[in-house]
Amino acid sequence: MRTASRAPMAELGVPQRMMAMAAVEPAEYWSRVRALYASSCAVILGNVLEWYDWTVFGYMQDIMKHVFGSGSGEQAWLLFAVPFLARPLGSVLFGWIGDACGRAVSLKLAIWGMAICTVLQGCLVPDSPGVTAQLAVLRIFTGLSAGGESAGVNTYMSEIGDEGREHTLGAAIGVNNLSGSLAFLLANLVSLLVHLLPWEDQVAWGWRVPFLLAAPLGVASILLRRHVPETEAFRRRRDAEKSETSSDAVEISSSESEQPSSDEPKRVPARWGPWTSHFYLLPLVVLVLSAVNSCNYLPIYLVSWLEEEAQLTPPQALSISALAKVVQMLMTFPASFATDLFGTTKVMLLGGSSVAVAAVPLLWLTMASSTVGLWPAFLILGVFLPVLISIYLVPSNLFMTAVFPTLLRARACGICLGLASITGGLTPMIASQLAQEGRLWPGAFIYFLTLPSLAVLLWSRQKGRLAVYQRPWLF
Numbered sequence: 302m303r304t305a306s307r308a309p310m311a312e313l314g315v316p317q318r319m320m321a322m323a324a325v326e327p328a329e330y331w332s333r334v335r336a337l338y339a340s341s342c343a344v345i346l347g348n349v350l351e352w353y354d355w356t357v358f359g360y361m362q363d364i365m366k367h368v369f370g371s372g373s374g375e376q377a378w379l380l381f382a383v384p385f386l387a388r389p390l391g392s393v394l395f396g397w398i399g400d401a402c403g404r405a406v407s408l409k410l411a412i413w414g415m416a417i418c419t420v421l422q423g424c425l426v427p428d429s430p431g432v433t434a435q436l437a438v439l440r441i442f443t444g445l446s447a448g449g450e451s452a453g454v455n456t457y458m459s460e461i462g463d464e465g466r467e468h469t470l471g472a473a474i475g476v477n478n479l480s481g482s483l484a485f486l487l488a489n490l491v492s493l494l495v496h497l498l499p500w501e502d503q504v505a506w507g508w509r510v511p512f513l514l515a516a517p518l519g520v521a522s523i524l525l526r527r528h529v530p531e532t533e534a535f536r537r538r539r540d541a542e543k544s545e546t547s548s549d550a551v552e553i554s555s556s557e558s559e560q561p562s563s564d565e566p567k568r569v570p571a572r573w574g575p576w577t578s579h580f581y582l583l584p585l586v587v588l589v590l591s592a593v594n595s596c597n598y599l600p601i602y603l604v605s606w607l608e609e610e611a612q613l614t615p616p617q618a619l620s621i622s623a624l625a626k627v628v629q630m631l632m633t634f635p636a637s638f639a640t641d642l643f644g645t646t647k648v649m650l651l652g653g654s655s656v657a658v659a660a661v662p663l664l665w666l667t668m669a670s671s672t673v674g675l676w677p678a679f680l681i682l683g684v685f686l687p688v689l690i691s692i693y694l695v696p697s698n699l700f701m702t703a704v705f706p707t708l709l710r711a712r713a714c715g716i717c718l719g720l721a722s723i724t725g726g727l728t729p730m731i732a733s734q735l736a737q738e739g740r741l742w743p744g745a746f747i748y749f750l751t752l753p754s755l756a757v758l759l760w761s762r763q764k765g766r767l768a769v770y771q772r773p774w775l776f
Contacts, residue, residue, distance in 0.1 A: 310739035319774050322468035323642040330641065334472045334634075337462065338479075343481045343525035344454060347408065350415040350518060351450040352484030354422075354443050355384055356456030357511040359601035359729060360619060362493035363608070364508050368427050369436055374605075376732035384444030385726025388451070392715030395449020399456060399711030403539075405529045407453040407711065412526055414446025416519025423512025441678050451722070452715030454480075459702040459710075459771060460532035467772045471640030474699040478691065479598075489623040496615045538707045567728045575708050578589035582767075585757050586701050586717040589649075590755035593697040594725030596656050596690045596747060601627050603682060603743075606664075610740050611671045611678065621675075632691035640696040644775045646762050649700060650755060652693030657751040659689060660744035668740060700758075703771040724750070 322330045338345075358365060358381050366377035399407035418439045425432055425439075458473040466473070493506040600622055607618035610762060639648050663681050670677035698714075705713040728746075735742035761767050761776075769776045 308528045319703060321642050321775055322465075330436055330468065330638075333469050334637075335467075337469055337472055338476070341458070341461075341476055343522070343529050344408070344457065345476055345483070346518070347412045347499070347522035347526055348450060348454050348477065348480035349484040349487065350419065350515065350522060351447045351454075352410065352481045353515060353518070354415065354419045354440075354447070354490050354512075355381060355726070356442075356485050356488035356601060357492060359598075360604060360622070361495065361508055361511065362605060362729075363615065364495070364503050367504055368508055369433050374733060375730065378733055380433075380436060380440065382439040382723075382726040382730055384447060387441045387444030388448030388722045388726075389716065389719030391445030391448030392452045392719030393712060394445070394502075396452050396712035396715030398449070399453055399715075400709060403531050404453060404457040404460065404535055405526075405531045406709065407449055407611055408457060408529060409523075409526050411446045411453055412500055412519065412522050414442060416452060416515060416523065418443040418446065419512055419515040420519065423509040434724040436772040444508045448715065448719045451477075451718045452711060455698040455702055455718070456711045456714055457529075457532060460534035460707070461530075461534075469641060470699055470772055471645070471696060472634075472637040474640075474702070475637035475695050477698055478636070478695045479630060479633045482626050482633070485600075485626040486630065489619055489626060493616055494622065495621040498542065521615075525773075534707050575706065579705060579709065579713065582704050583713065583716055583720075585761070586704065586753065587720045588757050589700060589754045590697060590717055590721035591724040592653065592747075592751045593694055593726040594721050595750050597694050599732065599743070599747060600682070600687070600729045601734045605729070605733065605741065606736060607667075607678065608684070610736065611667060613675070613678070617675060621679055621683045624679060625687040628684050629687040629691050629694075632688055633695060636691050636695035639692070640699065641775075645696045645703065646758050646776060648696045650758050652689060652691070652696075653751055653755050653758065655689045656693050657748050657755065659686070660747040660751075661741050662744075664741050664744040699771070700761075703769050703773075703776060704761075704767055706770050 322333075362374065362377045362381065365380070366374050369377070371382060377515060395407045395411055422436060422439050422443075425435055429435075454477055458476050459470060462473065472553065488511065491511040495503055495510060498507045563769070583624055604615075604618045604622050607613045609613060609622060611618075613621075636648065636652075667678050667681050670681075698718075701714050701717055702710060732743035732746060735746055767776075
């Protein structure tokens with residue numbers, strides 16, 4: 302480790318593992334972050350596909366409802382939500398593969414399903430018999446693969462790295478936000494170009510282009526992921542299991558590379574499996590992530606909201622959404638830094654409470670200032686809202702991976718993300734229905750959904766409540 306301009310951790314009289322590198326050695330911290338992102342290109346590029354499929358469909362909802370939904374916006378949003386209903390099953394399947402065969406193996410398999418099914422959606426013939434069912438089936442298989450991808454990426458990034466990686470866990474988990482924002486931005490720009498075409502061309506062939514563009518992205522991701530290494534945490538657990546003479550003697554404490562801190566209760570599992578002492582965490586994590594996902598997916602619906610309630614044109618609404626994703630992508634780095642400096646739950650509480658308080662007022666301000674021009678909407682929904690959402694979103698997956706041991710981390714994270722994604726996927730449809738009752742009801746929906754998430758975060762901060770397996774000293 303290079304010597305930083307400030308006093309090294311050991312000279313401060315505090316054990317190195319108990320001090321945040323982001324606070325005492327910022328130069329070394331940022332050096333490690335740069336190295337982390339440089340070595341994660343294969344993961345980032347492949348993870349773009351997870352988000353790209355459904356964001357493209359959401360941004361083109363006004364077109365897709367005429368191509369596949371008989372002009373029904375509700376049916377189009379339901380087709381949008383189909384992959385999210387399939388995600389839990391995919392998360393369990395690929396999570397089992399990740400826990401049994403390796404994190405890298407799971408990632409390599411997931412990318413094939415996402416790439417093939419996304420491209421095939423662009424090959425459908427709208428007027429053929431049963432085309433809507435064909436689209437639904439393809440989106441189901443996309444959801445299965447994406448469910449495995451989401452859990453696999455978070456598990457992989459939380460375990461990859463050399464000694465001292467616990468100091469950059471926030472940045473490692475932030476990779477998901479970066480790739481997601483890139484996917485949102487790419488889908489947004491492609492959809493914007495499609496909307497610039499004459500309406501007849503949009504419906505005739507323009508809608509196919511974004512789906513077919515997934516082909517080169519998928520090929521590049523598949524080739525890059527061929528060389529993704531396995532995580533050290535999984536290797537150590539597999540080696541520990543092989544060295545045991547009896548599987549009944551294996552305990553989480555002997556197979557887990559990250560141990561709870563000494564003042565945390567060690568929840569020893571029953572002899573028949575580790576799930577007994579961790580099953581109660583599943584609904585708690587789902588509550589937290591459901592609110593986070595809905596906040597993250599809300600901007601997709603806001604494109605339709607701006608068109609219908611603020612009377613903006615599709616290119617104008619998509620431009621605001623594109624700016625929001627640029628801001629969210631850039632916010633990956635300060636939000637990750639704050640997570641590595643102050644801890645996961647502190648940052649999430651700040652972000653979640655800010656989104657809850659601001660959701661309704663921001664929509665009201667956008668409506669109230671719509672007569673002034675476009676700049677208030679760009680500032681409010683394109684800059685301010687994504688900043689708050691990012692503070693809430695970026696640390697959220699670290700909250701999930703930290704409370705599950707290596708032995709079942711991929712499966713548990715898959716179940717939680719899969720179930721939470723259902724709420725996120727249904728958010729545009731629910732918000733669309735609520736908006737018919739009142740323009741500000743979508744913001745109220747986010748407010749009420751966020752409250753139980755914040756309650757769980759506050760509960761989890763009480764000392765001794767949780768056994769934390771990743772960086773318990775800065776949870």
